[in-house]
Amino acid sequence: MRSAPYAAPMKITADALLFDNDGTLVSSMESVVRCWTRWAEEYGVTEEFARVELHGRPAADIIGDLLPADRVAEARRRIDELEVEDVPGGVRLLPGTLDLLAGLPQERWAVVTSAGRALAEARLAEAGIRPGLLITADDITRGKPDPEPFLLAAGKLGADPARCVVFEDAPAGLAAARAAGMRTVALTTTTIREELDADIVVADLSAVSARAVDGGVEIIAGE
Known part of the structure; x- marks a missing residue:
């Protein structure tokens, strides 16, 4: 494993934040x-x-x-x-999701999911999440663990991949983020900590805060 959980919160300044959906923002x-x-x-x-x-x-x-x-x-x-x-009643918000997204400029974050567009839009709508940019399996030719989905999102946001932070709960998604040259925050919502290779590991998004700064977003992540 590349990293262990930090004892103290870690501060990162990024051009953009890229979120997986299921297991990261919501649970279905x-x-x-x-x-x-x-x-x-x-x-x-x-x-x-x-x-x-x-x-x-x-x-x-x-x-x-x-x-x-x-x-x-x-x-x-x-x-x-x-x-x-099965979406109605089959989706629930994970802790910290709405509080974190509420503090982000719309042009500084995206949802990058392995679901198809119809399913992704239905799940996000059910949870009350409205991203400015949504990348789905219908937008790409190679899915996670290939870096294509995250690189596409960074390109559409006009962000340097090296200055993007990816939030993921699945090893395949973290592998895709690493291959894209992006920093990673892993959540233990669906996978045990020992199987998550990331820059920092947290329980869920309630351990992350964010604010807009000149030219980007500053996040503090840690438990």
Whole structure:
């Protein structure tokens, strides 16, 4: 592991903050498990599904590990349908989310998620989160752990990747951020601390504060 949790808060000045959604801003893991379990049963891949890494990866990549290439598009439509239908009542805000986002200039942050656009927009709307920029699996050709999603977000915000801070709860997302040359704050909302390779590790966003400064955002993160 590259880092250990800091005993004292760490201050970072950044051009932009990039947030994963599920497991970082909100939690819909019960919905995710419910929908994907039903999907696996429908497609007869329950046993294989149990061995696949699910969290933090685009649906098309997960499906590609389980089904032949000619079935991926149709199967992707089906899981999208199941998950969007399950959004009402299936999303909850994680601690600190709204307080942190409320202090950020709209042009200095984005949500970068492995979900498709329809699902991402539905989950964010359910939680009352309205990002100025949303990058989804529909906007890219290579998903996390590839750096493309984060680099695309930085480019659209006009931010230097080296001066971006990524907030993630999944190893795949943290790997993508590192590959993009960005600093990382990991949350232990879905993954144990020992499996998170990041510049700093916190329990959730309630351990992070932010304020606008000349040319960027200053964050203080630590427990």
